[in-house]
Amino acid sequence: MIPLLGLIIGLVIGFFINVDIPQVYAPYIAILVLAMLCSLTGAAKASLKGEFNTRSFLAGLTMNSIFALVLTSIGEQLKMPLSYAAIFAFGHQMYYHLVIIRKLLLEYYDKKRLERAQEEGGGDSEPEADDSL
Secondary structure, eight states: OHHHHHHHHHHHHHHHSOOOOOTTTHHHHHHHHHHHHHHHHHHHHHHHHTOOOHHHHHHHHHHHHHHHHHHHHHHHHHTSOTHHHHHHHHHHHHHHHHHHHHHHHHHHHHHHHHHHHHHTTOOOOOOOOOOOO
16 A cells, blocks of 8 residues: 555656756666666566565666666667667566566456355356466
């Protein structure tokens, strides 16, 4: 409940405080946001699987951020968009995490629905499994 409250407070503050980001830093901020979203979706997936580890999350968040910043910096110096590699990798990884999250949530709700049906004395049929990612 506390993380949700922190998220809501952060969103409210973010909407009402106008922070101007210099154009020079815009690519770095954008890639950092993407790296953090990738780490957050990975943390959500691990949490749903019951495998969440704070140290692993913080290490992954740090390494993703550093890697993305280094790629962006080198790309800026070479006048090549090397940050596209990080965008592609993080985007792909976030999509994969969201697919797993969807699958885990569907399995959870199917299990709850089956338990409710059995408690009511009704059906003992199992829901169809979705094996696709």
